[in-house]
Amino acid sequence: MTAYSQDNTLPGTAEYCALRARCGLSPRSEAAAQSGLPGSLFATVVRDQGKLIAMGRVVGDGGCNFEVVDIAVHPDYQRQGIGQRVMDAIMDYLHTSAPESAYVCLIADDHSPALYGKYGFRPTTPRSIGMALSIRHQGAR
Secondary structure, three states, X not given: XXXXXXXXXXXXXXXXXXXXXXXXXXXXXXXXXXXXXXXXXXXXXXXXXXEEEXXXXXXXXXXXXXXXEEEEEOHHHXXXXXXXXXXXXXXXXXXXXXXXXXXXXXXXXXXXXXXXXXXXOOOOOOOOOOOOOOOOOOOOO
């Protein structure tokens, strides 16, 4: 495998939005990213000669609840173990920073449960189900 660089830092706002779009994740505005990214508890990025090719973050309250988000690997770099590198860094963070009773969750796309299962994540159904709400402004109310 090529020696890509990995750092536990935030991606830039524009590159974050671009990688999400390139990976087929729901779009985020640059304004939302500029506001939200600094609130991350942890982030890791993988780069190929400076170009962002993968990322992942952890958000939450830092004690009771943690959510793994924005796991993305550029399509040209998939199936090379890069997603595993991202998850390894995230799991290292969680195992050293999250209290023993912390709840860690994520929403997995239909093609990714096998990756997350390697780290101990399991479906929550039937005990509970994941639910989501996307905010869409439709003008002034």
